Every structure is written in C-alpha cells, then in structure tokens.
Amino acid sequence: MQAEERGFAVTSVEEPGGRTRLRLEGQLGVGELGVGWGELEQLAKSADGAVILDLAGLRRVDGVGAALLVELRADLRRRGVAADFHGAGDGVAPLVELYAQQPALLRCKPAPAHRGLFADVGAFTVRQALGVSHVLGRLGETAEELVKVARSPRRLPWRDVPRLVERTGPDAVPIVALISALVGLILAFQAAVQLRNFGAEIFVANLVGLSVVRELGPLMAAILLAGRSGAAIAAELGTMRVSEEIDALRALGLSPQAHLVLPRLLALLLCLPPLALVADACGILGGLAVGVVALDIAPVAYWNQTVGAISGWDIGTGILKSLAFGLIVGLVACDRGLATQGGAEGVGRSTTSAVVTTILLLVVADAVFALVFTVLGI
Amino acid sequence: MQIPATMRAPGQVETAPRPLIEARGLAVGYDNQPILEQLDFDVAAGAVLALLGGSGCGKSTLMRNLVGFDRPIAGSVRWNVTADGGLVQGAPRFGILFQSGALFGSSTLLENVALPLESWTGLPASAIDAVARAKLRLVGLDGFENHFPSEISGGMRKRAGIARALALDPPLLFLDEPSAGLDPITSAEIDELLLLLNGQLGMTLVVVTHELASLHRIATDCLLLDREARGAIARGSPRELADGSRDPRVQRFFHPHARSRA
Numbered sequence: 001m002q003a004e005e006r007g008f009a010v011t012s013v014e015e016p017g018g019r020t021r022l023r024l025e026g027q028l029g030v031g032e033l034g035v036g037w038g039e040l041e042q043l044a045k046s047a048d049g050a051v052i053l054d055l056a057g058l059r060r061v062d063g064v065g066a067a068l069l070v071e072l073r074a075d076l077r078r079r080g081v082a083a084d085f086h087g088a089g090d091g092v093a094p095l096v097e098l099y100a101q102q103p104a105l106l107r108c109k110p111a112p113a114h115r116g117l118f119a120d121v122g123a124f125t126v127r128q129a130l131g132v133s134h135v136l137g138r139l140g141e142t143a144e145e146l147v148k149v150a151r152s153p154r155r156l157p158w159r160d161v162p163r164l165v166e167r168t169g170p171d172a173v174p175i176v177a178l179i180s181a182l183v184g185l186i187l188a189f190q191a192a193v194q195l196r197n198f199g200a201e202i203f204v205a206n207l208v209g210l211s212v213v214r215e216l217g218p219l220m221a222a223i224l225l226a227g228r229s230g231a232a233i234a235a236e237l238g239t240m241r242v243s244e245e246i247d248a249l250r251a252l253g254l255s256p257q258a259h260l261v262l263p264r265l266l267a268l269l270l271c272l273p274p275l276a277l278v279a280d281a282c283g284i285l286g287g288l289a290v291g292v293v294a295l296d297i298a299p300v301a302y303w304n305q306t307v308g309a310i311s312g313w314d315i316g317t318g319i320l321k322s323l324a325f326g327l328i329v330g331l332v333a334c335d336r337g338l339a340t341q342g343g344a345e346g347v348g349r350s351t352t353s354a355v356v357t358t359i360l361l362l363v364v365a366d367a368v369f370a371l372v373f374t375v376l377g378i
Numbered sequence: 379m380q381i382p383a384t385m386r387a388p389g390q391v392e393t394a395p396r397p398l399i400e401a402r403g404l405a406v407g408y409d410n411q412p413i414l415e416q417l418d419f420d421v422a423a424g425a426v427l428a429l430l431g432g433s434g435c436g437k438s439t440l441m442r443n444l445v446g447f448d449r450p451i452a453g454s455v456r457w458n459v460t461a462d463g464g465l466v467q468g469a470p471r472f473g474i475l476f477q478s479g480a481l482f483g484s485s486t487l488l489e490n491v492a493l494p495l496e497s498w499t500g501l502p503a504s505a506i507d508a509v510a511r512a513k514l515r516l517v518g519l520d521g522f523e524n525h526f527p528s529e530i531s532g533g534m535r536k537r538a539g540i541a542r543a544l545a546l547d548p549p550l551l552f553l554d555e556p557s558a559g560l561d562p563i564t565s566a567e568i569d570e571l572l573l574l575l576n577g578q579l580g581m582t583l584v585v586v587t588h589e590l591a592s593l594h595r596i597a598t599d600c601l602l603l604d605r606e607a608r609g610a611i612a613r614g615s616p617r618e619l620a621d622g623s624r625d626p627r628v629q630r631f632f633h634p635h636a637r638s639r640a
Contacts, residue, residue, distance in 0.1 A: 154497075155497075240482075240483075243478055243480060243483075244476040244477065244478055244480035245480050245481075245482055245483070247442075247447055247474075247476065247480065248474070248476055248480035248481075248482070248539075248542075249482075250447065251445065251447075251470060251472070251473070251474040251543075252470060252493060252494040252497065252542075252545075253468060253469050253470035253494070253497065253498060254493070254494075254497055
C-alpha cells in the first residue's frame, strides 16, 4: 500500500445558510484515526450552524471509524446542532448504518440508577445490622438442628469430622505457637521497661502470665482461626452456594445446617480450647525468654513466679472464652458462606465479610466477658 | 386409571387424575420485585412440561419456586405428590438437575449418587453401592464411579446429576437446561434418556429449556414465558404453538430465523 493511500483528510467548507460541510477523504480505520480525527472533532465543534458530514470521499471505513462517526453525530445532536451524514458510498454506508441502529431485540433494560452517597451509607448500615441479626438467626437454626441430630445422630456426616478437625486444629499449631510466642516476647519487653523503674522485674512473669492466659491466648488463637479456618469455611460454603451445591443438598432433602454447619462448628469447638492452651504456653515461654536473656532472671524463678500468679480458674476462664470464640468464628463463617450471592466476586466478598465481622464480634465478646468477670469479681 | 362407578363416593364426579402440581395466581421474583405474575397452570401426571422463554425471563426462578427453594411473592404452589412408603419420612418427593450439575466437588460420582440413598433409605452399604452403580450405568457412566466431578466433562457432569436426581426414584423430575452448552450428540442422548424415563418409568418431567430441537423431541406441553409481559403468553404442545399460534411473540420464539429468511 502506498503511503498517500493511508490516512484521511478533512476539509471544511462554509455553505450558504450558515451550514458547514465537513468533507472527509481517504480511509477511516483504526490505523488512520491518529492522523486527522482530532482535527475533524475540532472543526465539528467550532461549527455554528448545521453540520453536514460528507462521506462521499471516504473509500473505506472500519468498525472503529463507523462507531466514532456515529458518536460524533450523536454528540453534535445532543448539543442542539443539526448534523447528518451525506453521500456515504457502498464501502461505508452499511457499516455506519449498522452502528447507528440498535436492534430492538437486543435492547436491555437500563441498569438501576446510582442512589447517591447518603442512600449508600444507609443501605450499608442496614446491611451490617441485618448481618448480625442474621448470624443470631443462624444460631437458632443450628440449635434446632442440634436437637434433631441428638435424636437421630445419622443426620450428621461423621465421616467428615476427622478431616475437618485436622485442618482446623493440628494444621494451625505452628502459626498459633509462633504468633503467641512473639506476643509474649513483646509484652515482656514492654513490661520490663516500666517495671525496671521500680526494681520489680520479676513481676514481668505475673503480667505476661495473667495477660496471656486470661486474655491474649484465647483471643490470638481465635483471631488466627478466624483468618485460617473462618475464611476457608466462608470460601468453601460460598463456592458451594454459587455452584448450586447447597441447593442440590436441599433438593436431596438434606439440611445444610446438619450436613455442613454442624460438623464445622464441632471441629472449631474441639480445636479452639487446645489451641488456646498452646497459645498460653507459647506466650509464657516468650515472656520467659525475655526474662532470662534481658532481665537475668533464673528460668526456675520465672517459672515459679508464673505458676504462683496463675490460678486454675484463670486458665478455666480462658477455655470458657475460647469455646464462645469458636462458636462465633464458626457461625459467622458459615452464615456468610451460605448467604453468598453472585459469582466469584461474591465468594470474595463473603470471605472478607466473614473475617472482618468475626474479628469485630470476637473483640466485642471479649469486652463483654471482661465486664462480666469484673462484676462477678473473678 | 378409571375408578369403577361402584367405588365412587356418592356425588363424586369422574375426573382426570389430579395434577401433581397446581400453581394458582403465582408471582415469583427477587426482593419482592416480581419477574413473573399471575401464573395459573398445572403439571399433569406423566407429562413433559417445558418452561420456555428468553434469557432472564424467570424460568429458573419459577422452577425454584415450584420446588420450594424460594417463597412465592404471591399465589400458591400446591403439591399432590404422595410420598413413597419405603422411604424415611421427610425424603424429597422430587429430583432436580441443576444447570451446572451441582455435584458435590469433594465426593466421587458414586458417593454423590449414594448420599441420598444413605440418608433416606435403610439399605445396607452393599445395597446402596449396587443401586448407585446401577443409576450411574443408566446414564452411561459405568466405569466412572470413582472419578471426581472435576475429572469429567460437562456433559458427563449433567448425566451424573441426573443419576443423583434419580437416586430415590422420584415421581417428578425437574431439569434446568439439561442440554444447554452440550454438543448435539450428547444433547440428543440426554433427550433419549429423558424420553426413556418418561415413557418407561412414567416419570413426570418439568424441563427448563430454550433448545428448540430438544423441545420438539421431548415436550408434551409448553409454557411460554415472556419478560415484557411478565407472565405466560402461551400454553400448549410444541406443535400447536409452532404452527397454530398467531401471537407474533410465540412465532418469533419458535421460528427465530423466519424474518431473515423471508
């Protein structure tokens, strides 16, 4: 192809009656658009009266060119300028006509208009509030199902439980141990700086021991489980929902509560207390490491101080809490998973929502526990 | 079956057997926004009823309401399907094939088919195994018992889905686009299977479809739904609708290429 055959040119001719005739020549395709399109747009915009887009000189136009021409005409008409095509040849007219019309059959309903910021914030708030009440509803359904399972244990797929327990518990031990040890370490360092001012370094053992056993051990284990197992459950059930597997389960007359929720809850309730104990032990060991290395406390002295500070009841409250935390992780994850809507994106949203809501509820529950224990004086 | 006159209660009029499902004044949709309204129709015993219509007209939604997954916005769906005496109480009285097959991804095909049998029959494990294998053989999947759903093709997944839906021998089978997205040969095979189930086993079928070829082969009765009209616009056998209806919307559905050929 010769160089002068590429590209297209525009000439503007003023006609009587204030009309502007824009004469297009050459070929208008995706390869040539860079050359003269900007000029054409400028000329069209600067026209005062009616505009005639004279296509007689165009040898060829492709889909991109035709679409742009139609769009240019529509744009001019929107601004109140009478604009029309003129003289389109055989190589040009069919394509321009194709883009100018919209087949009635294919026309879709307009998408709902955007509601604006305030409506969005309101809808978000209502959704969140409904989300929490939804979780409570799920708790009720699960309790109801529990009664049925107690009557006929065959309803529960016991086969799945060992696999779920392994994934929830033993697989989580390394990360729980590592994080708790680091938390114990950090806590001990912070405490040491303050307590050294009073020559009371040995009380680092009390502070770390009690904080970890009563608060941080169960909480850290639960938060890690929310991120590991909670996210996994929400994603798994969400994918099952999206691929109609939940409906298939219902169609077979099997309850998703008994078949999916209860085994997962059971696994969480079985695994979280031992994991909390692992977190307790590792947190104390982290503190001990700081005591020995940085504060020159003998390991036996640190250990004895810790044992003296912690009562069996302290460990008991931690276990009690971790059971409640396990319930929260499981219920929220299952609820969000089963309520998934849409496709792959919906699964992502459910997983995020499960983890965020769980962590929020865990901290709220922990605060409630702290309040109750304080009031009861235990 | 006719009831002998002597057995009839006084005043009882001889009538056709009661339809398996009666929908009256039914409105279905999402979030209280109806997609289809004022639906009145029956699913007669032994029929192959096709729910027809363009994409997004609410065929699948209507089916979800018929089986009870979703609650109708208005109106009622009445079931006259009697439970099989041999099954545990609460067993489903219908089977359903989902668009994607919806097999349980973490179970083999055999386990998928065996699950309803384990849950709802008192059969010993060996018998359940045998029945599940027989169901898979019925749909031509013998040899694939221990495959996972991800290891087989889309057409095979649909057939496995049918096998699972047939596990408890339900009198009524729902199928959501059984042949969509399949090659013509597989699609025809599935149609053959459905005709077999309907003809030999007397199973009533409700099929959501928009495959014209399949429709003419298997359906005895059609309900044509329309999104603009928000309801049913035609009812009858495929032949009646294709040749007899003067409604341009019906004609366009059954003869989509007529305009361009003319």
